[in-house]
Amino acid sequence: MEETRIGTTIISTELQGLLYITGIGVWNYDGATGRFALDDTCRELFDLDPDQPTSLALMRERIHPDDLPAYQQAVQTAMASSGEFAIEYRAVRRDGSVRFISGRGRVVPHLPGEPIVVNGVCIDITERHTLEQKLKTTELQLRTLAESFPGLFCYVDRDYTVRYVSDRYVEHIGAPREALVDRPLAELTGKARFAERRSLYEQVLAGTSHSFEEGRPMPGGSERHYAITYHPDRSLEGEVRGFMAIGIDITELRQIERALQQRTAELSRSNQDLEQFAYVASHDLKAPLRAIEVLVEWLHEDLAGYEQGEVQENLGLLKQRTARLNRLLDDLLAYSRAGRDSGEVEVLDTHQLVTDIATLLDPPPGMRIEEDASLPRLLTRRAPLEQVLRNLVNNAIKHHPTRQGVIRVYAERRGEQALFAVEDDGAGIPPQFSEKVFQMFQTLKPRDEVEGSGMGLAIVKRLVELHGGRIWFHPGRDGRGTVFKFTWKAPPASAADPTHEHAEPLHSAG
Amino acid sequence: MSTPSRCILLADDDQIDTKAFVRALQKLGVERQVLVARDGEQAWDLLQTAPALTPALIVLDINMPRLSGLELLRRMREQDTARGTPVFVLTTSDDESDRLDALELDVAGYIVKSSLAAGLQRALVTAGAWPAGERQS
Numbered sequence: 001m002e003e004t005r006i007g008t009t010i011i012s013t014e015l016q017g018l019l020y021i022t023g024i025g026v027w028n029y030d031g032a033t034g035r036f037a038l039d040d041t042c043r044e045l046f047d048l049d050p051d052q053p054t055s056l057a058l059m060r061e062r063i064h065p066d067d068l069p070a071y072q073q074a075v076q077t078a079m080a081s082s083g084e085f086a087i088e089y090r091a092v093r094r095d096g097s098v099r100f101i102s103g104r105g106r107v108v109p110h111l112p113g114e115p116i117v118v119n120g121v122c123i124d125i126t127e128r129h130t131l132e133q134k135l136k137t138t139e140l141q142l143r144t145l146a147e148s149f150p151g152l153f154c155y156v157d158r159d160y161t162v163r164y165v166s167d168r169y170v171e172h173i174g175a176p177r178e179a180l181v182d183r184p185l186a187e188l189t190g191k192a193r194f195a196e197r198r199s200l201y202e203q204v205l206a207g208t209s210h211s212f213e214e215g216r217p218m219p220g221g222s223e224r225h226y227a228i229t230y231h232p233d234r235s236l237e238g239e240v241r242g243f244m245a246i247g248i249d250i251t252e253l254r255q256i257e258r259a260l261q262q263r264t265a266e267l268s269r270s271n272q273d274l275e276q277f278a279y280v281a282s283h284d285l286k287a288p289l290r291a292i293e294v295l296v297e298w299l300h301e302d303l304a305g306y307e308q309g310e311v312q313e314n315l316g317l318l319k320q321r322t323a324r325l326n327r328l329l330d331d332l333l334a335y336s337r338a339g340r341d342s343g344e345v346e347v348l349d350t351h352q353l354v355t356d357i358a359t360l361l362d363p364p365p366g367m368r369i370e371e372d373a374s375l376p377r378l379l380t381r382r383a384p385l386e387q388v389l390r391n392l393v394n395n396a397i398k399h400h401p402t403r404q405g406v407i408r409v410y411a412e413r414r415g416e417q418a419l420f421a422v423e424d425d426g427a428g429i430p431p432q433f434s435e436k437v438f439q440m441f442q443t444l445k446p447r448d449e450v451e452g453s454g455m456g457l458a459i460v461k462r463l464v465e466l467h468g469g470r471i472w473f474h475p476g477r478d479g480r481g482t483v484f485k486f487t488w489k490a491p492p493a494s495a496a497d498p499t500h501e502h503a504e505p506l507h508s509a510g
Numbered sequence: 511m512s513t514p515s516r517c518i519l520l521a522d523d524d525q526i527d528t529k530a531f532v533r534a535l536q537k538l539g540v541e542r543q544v545l546v547a548r549d550g551e552q553a554w555d556l557l558q559t560a561p562a563l564t565p566a567l568i569v570l571d572i573n574m575p576r577l578s579g580l581e582l583l584r585r586m587r588e589q590d591t592a593r594g595t596p597v598f599v600l601t602t603s604d605d606e607s608d609r610l611d612a613l614e615l616d617v618a619g620y621i622v623k624s625s626l627a628a629g630l631q632r633a634l635v636t637a638g639a640w641p642a643g644e645r646q647s
Contacts, residue, residue: 291524291526294526294530295526298529298533
């Protein structure tokens with residue numbers, strides 16, 4: 001049987017093999033000869049060449065300077081008392097890498113004055129040490145997370161003992177941490193609430209997470225609202241070891257929510273009032289106006305042929321003005337009704353719709369209305385879209401300076417919306433009126449020149465916006481005329497419907 | 511022997527509406543007496559105190575003080591008054607619900623105020639009082 005001699009210690013080859021597997025290195029120091037011997041594992045650990053002679057001093061050189069004093073202290077103490085030592089330290093290899101080592105040694109009992117013999121082992125614990133560091137880092141990160149989280153945290157174990165309370169929670173309770181941690185949960189919650197919550201806690205410990213909201217009275221009579229979550233904490237084996245209680249103060253959120261609800265209710269009420277007012281006012285104003293119209297008509301009939309003074313001319317003006325007021329009231333009524341539900345959603349062929357509108361409006365002979373093949377089939381309510389297109393086309397006809405022109409209506413799809421365009425080659429609208437034209441009772445020309453209530457575009461804007469769309473305008477091609485564009489939220493009628501394959505692409509100029 | 515033509519009973523509180531009614535009759539060339547009541551109660555009194563009157567046609571406005579046209583009609587139906595005379599109601603073009611209520615009370619039809627002459631002519635035809643000037647026996 002082969003043997004290796006390390007100092008005075010003889011180690012069999014088998015033992016050596018076993019030691020090598022465990023990663024345990026062995027060394028020996030004989031005070032009588034001053035010989036320091038160590039096995040291959042030790043040499044490897046301390047980065048010492050296998051064939052070079054070694055010494056205690058050489059080994060010490062490899063110990064991290066910060067760890068050396070403690071190491072020497074431990075060894076000397078052991079020598080002085082013929083005892084043992086155990087210490088963890090770092091070895092620095094020649095390439096600068098660091099090994100964590102657990103070193104243990106034993107001084108062989110001896111009489112005073114006799115030379116000493118020390119036997120020792122070295123174990124590489126670098127891996128374990130790295131894992132420990134990782135764990136510590138993770139724990140620190142979790143703690144930072146818990147402390148920076150804008151809520152209250154608390155960990156409770158299976159026995160209803162509080163094991164962790166976040167700083168904010170401590171602050172919130174207003175008691176020292178020691179009075180909370182490692183104390184029964186009932187002390188934190190109060191006995192009454194603990195009893196009340198007991199069945200809930202049991203469910204959480206059985207593995208179910210629970211979330212709820214709760215108002216808590218504060219000193220001074222106010223109340224704060226919390227969103228509370230209890231979440232079970234499971235071991236790797238899946239056993240519930242306790243639970244996390246998380247509370248978030250949502251008082252401000254609730255207040256904002258309430259204020260918002262109130263504001264919305266107020267707004268919708270005042271909106272309704274306004275609509276109601278406009279409706280009633282215009283409706284009730286129509287009755288006396290109708291009477292005036294009738295009376296003017298009779299005067300006109302009875303005074304037929306009467307040519308004294310300006311009677312006929314004035315009667316004509318009176319008739320014109322009452323007609324204007326009537327139209328104004330009709331438009332005001334239409335405006336106030338725009339918000340009301342207007343019919344069922346149907347498959348609407350907008351190409352046909354524009355054709356119908358053109359027929360109905362009966363433009364003067366010089367005006368041509370072109371409905372482009374791009375006008376789609378949509379799923380939408382007919383009445384509001386018809387009114388929008390009719391008002392826009394009618395405007396284009398009415399305001400055309402020469403009564404000789406072309407009005408083009410075309411469309412394209414923009415995601416959920418259809419984009420419509422009504423383009424004329426008229427006088428155009430100066431850009432500074434871009435907001436004004438959509439306001440109520442606004443006309444850009446004297447009413448005696450172009451009859452209009454100034455409500456047409458206001459109605460159009462309201463209808464478009466009520467349908468989730470937007471309306472704007474820009475000059476037409478070559479800077480002539482105006483292109484009104486609006487979006488209309490409506491899906492295409494269906495994929496199976498005949499599509500207009502030869503649709504012209506839109507020239508979007510703005 | 512010819513008897514004077516039976517009258518038309520109009521219940522309407524609006525002076526201008528009443529005038530319009532008379533003018534429309536004139537335009538149609540109808541020469542019949544129009545008995546005007548200013549509200550439902552007055553019309554009821556006329557029907558009660560002068561039963562011999564028996565109008566050829568009764569025309570009722572809906573909105574009137576004291577007793578509305580529909581209330582009057584309801585009372586007439588309950589008390590079985592002027593059963594043989596066709597009743598028309600005067601409405602504006604958008605009073606859909608009033609029209610439906612009137613139909614329930616078994617009216618002969620309605621006259622839309624904005625096309626008074628045409629409506630009145632139809633009513634007279636229904637009442638057998640057309641062509642204008644024809645004498646009832």
